[in-house]
Amino acid sequence: MNSIQVWTYVMVGLTFGVYLTIAWLSRVKDAKGFYVAGGGVPAMANGLATAADWMSAASFISMAGLISFMGYNGSVYLMGWTGGYVLLALLLAPYLRKFGKFTVPDFVGDRYYSNAARVVALVCAIFVSLTYVAGQMRGVGVVFSRFLEVDVNTGVFIGMGIVFFYAALGGMKGITWTQVAQYCVLILAFLIPAVAISMKITGSPIPQIGFGGTIASGPDAGQHLLEKLNEIGVALGFGGYTSPFAGLSMLNVFCITMALMVGTAGLPHVIIRFYTVPSVRAARLSAGYALLFIAILYTTAPAVASFARYNMVQTLAEVDYKASLSTPLPDWFHNWTATGLVAWVDKNDDGKVQYLGPAMGGGPAFEGKPELMDSGTDRYGLPRISNTPTTNANELYVDRDIMVLANPEIAQLPAWVIALVAAGGLAAALSTASGLLLVIASAISHDLYYRIINRQASEKQRLLVGRVMIGVAVCIAGYFGINPPGFVAQVVALAFGLGAASFFPVIVLGIFWKRTTREGAIAGMVAGIGFTMLYIIQCTPAFLGMEPWFLGIRSTGIGTVGMLLNFAVTVAVSLLTPPPPEEIQEMVENVRIPRGAGAATDH
Amino acid sequence: MSQEKMKQYWRTNLRYMVVLLAIWAFVSYVCGILLVEQLNAIQLGGFPLGFWFAQQGSIYVFVVLIFAYYVLMRRLDRKFDVHE
Numbered sequence: 001m002n003s004i005q006v007w008t009y010v011m012v013g014l015t016f017g018v019y020l021t022i023a024w025l026s027r028v029k030d031a032k033g034f035y036v037a038g039g040g041v042p043a044m045a046n047g048l049a050t051a052a053d054w055m056s057a058a059s060f061i062s063m064a065g066l067i068s069f070m071g072y073n074g075s076v077y078l079m080g081w082t083g084g085y086v087l088l089a090l091l092l093a094p095y096l097r098k099f100g101k102f103t104v105p106d107f108v109g110d111r112y113y114s115n116a117a118r119v120v121a122l123v124c125a126i127f128v129s130l131t132y133v134a135g136q137m138r139g140v141g142v143v144f145s146r147f148l149e150v151d152v153n154t155g156v157f158i159g160m161g162i163v164f165f166y167a168a169l170g171g172m173k174g175i176t177w178t179q180v181a182q183y184c185v186l187i188l189a190f191l192i193p194a195v196a197i198s199m200k201i202t203g204s205p206i207p208q209i210g211f212g213g214t215i216a217s218g219p220d221a222g223q224h225l226l227e228k229l230n231e232i233g234v235a236l237g238f239g240g241y242t243s244p245f246a247g248l249s250m251l252n253v254f255c256i257t258m259a260l261m262v263g264t265a266g267l268p269h270v271i272i273r274f275y276t277v278p279s280v281r282a283a284r285l286s287a288g289y290a291l292l293f294i295a296i297l298y299t300t301a302p303a304v305a306s307f308a309r310y311n312m313v314q315t316l317a318e319v320d321y322k323a324s325l326s327t328p329l330p331d332w333f334h335n336w337t338a339t340g341l342v343a344w345v346d347k348n349d350d351g352k353v354q355y356l357g358p359a360m361g362g363g364p365a366f367e368g369k370p371e372l373m374d375s376g377t378d379r380y381g382l383p384r385i386s387n388t389p390t391t392n393a394n395e396l397y398v399d400r401d402i403m404v405l406a407n408p409e410i411a412q413l414p415a416w417v418i419a420l421v422a423a424g425g426l427a428a429a430l431s432t433a434s435g436l437l438l439v440i441a442s443a444i445s446h447d448l449y450y451r452i453i454n455r456q457a458s459e460k461q462r463l464l465v466g467r468v469m470i471g472v473a474v475c476i477a478g479y480f481g482i483n484p485p486g487f488v489a490q491v492v493a494l495a496f497g498l499g500a501a502s503f504f505p506v507i508v509l510g511i512f513w514k515r516t517t518r519e520g521a522i523a524g525m526v527a528g529i530g531f532t533m534l535y536i537i538q539c540t541p542a543f544l545g546m547e548p549w550f551l552g553i554r555s556t557g558i559g560t561v562g563m564l565l566n567f568a569v570t571v572a573v574s575l576l577t578p579p580p581p582e583e584i585q586e587m588v589e590n591v592r593i594p595r596g597a598g599a600a601t602d603h
Numbered sequence: 604m605s606q607e608k609m610k611q612y613w614r615t616n617l618r619y620m621v622v623l624l625a626i627w628a629f630v631s632y633v634c635g636i637l638l639v640e641q642l643n644a645i646q647l648g649g650f651p652l653g654f655w656f657a658q659q660g661s662i663y664v665f666v667v668l669i670f671a672y673y674v675l676m677r678r679l680d681r682k683f684d685v686h687e
Contacts, residue, residue, distance in 0.1 A: 067658075072639070075657035079631045082662045086627045089669040090620050094676075208659060212649035224649035242654040244639045253636055279687045284676060288669040295662050302658040592613055595685045 007419035008147045015423045016162060018181050019430070023166030023174045031462050034171030035102040035442055036275040041176055043282040047289025049179035050273045052186065052431035054081075054264075054294060056132075057139030058492070059301075060186055060428035065400030067305035068312075071233065071241040073248045074305065080260025082291060082298050087265040087504075089287035093274040095511045097283035098590075098597045102275060103439075104268040104503060105447040111510040112518040113584055115452055120525050122443045124502045125268045129443075130476065131495045132269075133436040137481025139429035146339055146405065147422035156481040159430060164474045167434045167441075168467045175434045176276060182427035187296060189424020190404075194300050196411040197307045201225070207303035218314070229306060232313050237360025241306070255557030262563055263496030266504035269435040272442075280594035308403040311410055316344075316396065317355040321380060329380060332409040337382045340370040341399040341406075344382060345389050355396040362394035370397060437477065441469035494536050497555070501528035501562030509570055511592070514585045520574030528566030532559055612683045619675050623668050631661040 028034050041049070059081070067074030099107055104125055109118025137156050144155025166174045194207045202210035202225060203217075215221055220228050229241035239246040245253065264270065273290075274283045315330050329344075336342050344353055345365055356362030366387040373384040408418045445466040450457050457465075502525050509516040509524075538546045539555040548554050550561060579585075590596075634642060635657035642653030650659070680686035 072654055072657060075635060075654075078658050079635055079661050082665050083627065083631055086624070086665050086668050090623060090672055211659070212647070212655070214649065226649055226651070226654070242643065242651045244636075244643075244653070244657075250636060254632065257631065257636065281673075281677060281680070281687060284669075284673045288666070288673055291666050291669055295666050299659055299662050589609070592616075593609070593685045594680050594687055597687060 004415045004418050005148060007415045008422045011416070011419040011423040012148075012426060015181075015185050015427065019162065019166055019178045022177045022181060023170050026170040026173045026177050028169075028171050028173050029463070031446075031459055031466070033173050034463055034466050035438075035446060036272070037171070037173040037176045039100075039276060040278050041276040043277055043286040044289050045176065045180055046273060046277050046282070046286040047293055048183045049176045049276075050270065050286065050290035051293035051297075052179040052183035052427070053273060053435040054270055054290070054432070055186065055297060055428055056432040057136055057143070057425060057429035059297065060190065061139070061143075061401050061404050061425050064301040064304040064308065065403030067302050068309045068403045069398075069400055071229075071239070071246070072244045073246065073253065074302070076253055076256045076260065078298055078302060080257045081264060082294060083257070083261040084264025085287055085291040085294070087261060088270065088274075089284060089291075091508050091511070092265060092271065093283045093287050094280045094594065095591050096271060096507070097274050097277060098280050098592075098594060100275070100597055102272075102446050103442050104271050104507075105443060106451070107510070108503075108506060108521070109447070109451065111584065111587070112506075112516075112521045113581065114518045114522070117518060117522050117525075118447060118451065120522060121503070121506075122447045124498060124525070124529065125443045125447075126440055128267065128495045128498050128502075129269060129436040129439045130480075132267075132492065133433055133440070133473075133477040134480030134484065135492060136429045136433035136436070137477045138484050140426060140433070141481055143422055143425040143429065147419070153482050156478055159426075159433070159481070160474050160478040163430055163434050163437060164471060167437050167474075168470045171466065172272075172276060172438055175438055178434065179431045182431040183293060185420075185427040186424040186431075187293070189420045189427070190297055191300065192417055193404075193407040193411060193413060193421060194304050196413050196417075197311070197407055198303065200411050201307045201310060207300045207307075211303035211306055215310070225306060225310060229310060232310075232317075233357075234359075236313070236317065236355060236357055237362055238357030239359065241309070249552065251551060252554055252557055255553050255560040259500050259557050259559035259563075260496055262500040262504050263559055264499070266499035266502065266507075267495070268499075268503070269432075269439045271503075272439060273435070280597045304407065305403065308407060308410070312398070312403075313355065316353045318352050320352050329382070330410075332406045334381065335409065336402055336406050338372075340372055340385075341402045343370040343385055343397040344380070345385070345387075345395055346380070347389055347395050348393075353396055354393055356392075356394045361392055363392040364390055365394050365397045366390055369399075433477065437470055437473045440473040441466055444472075445469045494533070497532045497536055497559030497562060498529055500559035501532040501566050505563055505566040505570060509567070509574075511588065513571075513574075514588045515574055515579055516570060517574045517577045517580050519577040520570040520572075523573040524566040524570030527569040528562045531565050532562030535562075608683060612679065612685065615679055616676070619672060619679075623672055626664065627668055630656060630664045635661050 032038055105118050105121035108121035140159030141152040141155035144150050145152040166178050195205055198207040198210035199205055202213040204210035204213050214224055226242055233239055233241045277283050277286050366389045368387055371386045373386050376384050378384055449465050450462055506521045535558045536555045537543045539548045639653030643651035645652040647655050
């Protein structure tokens with residue numbers, strides 16, 4: 001076992017110990033504690049918890065790498081996954097807090113005086129959350145396998161055990177306080193390597209400034225980093241790094257950004273966090289804190305993306321490795337080929353890495369993902385792979401995750417920092433998973449069991465059902481973590497599309513337009529989800545793979561159209577049906593005024 | 604609270620929202636997407652301006668908008684005596 005592994009066991013053990021301790025200290029005995037943490041979480045703590053809840057394994061591990069390859073087009077994720085908080089803070093959070101119930105289906109069911117609407121909402125909540133949580137459990141397994149060389153499945157089992165323990169014991173209260181700790185771990189783990197690599201490449205300790213600064217040393221010293229990246233991108237056939245709309249039309253960038261923003265505001269595990277604060281004012285404030293804490297990572301990630309891109313191209317592309325003794329391949333490249341995240345096949349046998357994009361005759365280096373052979377290395381000391389090489393000129397395979405995972409090694413940071421990155425990835429995955437599991441459990445135990453099936457259930461029964469449902473949800477999530485459906489990545493787009501096309505319009509109209517009726521809301525949700533789901537199934541390459549037939553909009557951006565459709569249908573049907581009852585209109589009036597937002601009630 | 608005051612409170616709230624959301628849309632959809640090519644002709648330090656809005660600037664503005672709404676509404680709630 002090398003020192004990195006020892007440190008990783010120490011870091012992971014230590015952070016897990018903290019999570020379990022917090023869970024034990026915040027165990028709950030009542031339904032209110034279980035579903036909304038007793039409604040007394042301070043605004044800043046809720047902001048921290050929301051940030052951890054929101055930032056998943058994908059934000060932590062994959063996003064910077066994704067932007068690194070997409071350049072400007074990666075902005076859809078940056079704006080899309082932050083801009084939604086403005087919508088949340090201005091349009092949803094204060095009013096849902098005043099309404100003061102436990103779940104999103106609670107609001108939909110009560111505002112639209114209908115159990116049918118409640119059921120539609122709870123099915124959406126479960127579907128959206130399940131698709132999302134599958135990816136998180138997989139993330140836990142992958143982090144374990146990469147850093148500790150244990151089996152992916154073992155990693156998934158460990159993750160399931162930990163999440164079950166603190167979610168079942170402490171419910172929302174346990175989840176909230178562990179998320180606060182998890183945010184601290186993940187942000188440190190992201191920032192320390194980011195600062196180090198910014199120092200190394202631009203000489204500036206602040207990545208957001210180094211991003212726009214000049215290169216500190218080497219042949220390009222003194223040149224602006226982004227200008228150099230543009231030159232490199234054009235020379236290698238990938239296009240300019242900051243040039244917009246390469247391979248993604250303006251309309252698509254627009255629609256994807258909007259779908260992600262509105263989807264964010266419509267995701268139930270984010271919305272329910274605002275039920276946990278003591279007042280309407282605190283709900284507004286904690287949305288601000290949440291975005292502030294998220295922005296720390298989201299403004300650093302594009303900087304890391306550019307540093308990693310520059311570093312990768314500088315150390316790999318067109319460097320002569322034939323005389324491999326005098327200029328060996330970089331250590332990090334050697335180390336990470338063993339994981340199959342990077343690979344090089346010297347197709348033209350010239351001893352140089354050709355890394356070329358489409359405009360220079362490049363393409364995938366070989367078919368599929370690297371399949372490592374069990375024995376032997378090639379003449380460059382790299383593991384052999386069994387994939388069939390393609391005929392194009394590109395020789396390099398790079399998985400986007402490498403951009404964050406290999407950063408500490410590229411920046412030559414000590415072993416404990418590498419271990420911290422592992423703990424950070426786990427924190428990001430576990431915190432998001434726990435928030436989602438609570439939504440699934442509460443949809444069944446509160447919305448279905450208590451609100452529809454058994455209104456007489458005692459507090460004890462309801463807590464028991466809640467805990468059992470957490471267990472069931474953990475098992476389902478674990479199953480998908482171990483047997484990942486091939487379409488997990490595509491399905492995440494589905495989650496956002498559905499969030500955008502279902503909850504957002506119905507909740508916003510429910511608050512801002514008293515005339516919205518039950519019939520309107522149900523018709524709107526069904527139309528929005530129906531259209532979005534149909535389009536995603538038709539036009540996602542992994543499913544039916546049809547050409548995007550609506551204005552060329554890709555399935556990832558179609559949630560925007562689904563949302564507009566939902567708005568239109570809801571308004572039209574509402575105008576054709578009798579107005580909602582007097583007491584509902586009074587309820588809406590009441591929701592609009594902050595005073596009187598007592599603790600959440602379960603009536 | 605009287606009907607009239609309630610209406611006034613709600614109208615002011617809506618006005619704040621519309622202004623803040625207009626800024627929200629302007630920095631992201633206009634500066635970051637629609638006008639990105641034109642703005643990229645302008646340099647902000649080492650950043651093409653449109654690119655900066657898309658990957659940095661819009662996010663900073665989003666944070667400021669939420670805190671601005673918090674402050675505005677706290678004052679409004681007090682003025683209309685509906686604060687908690």
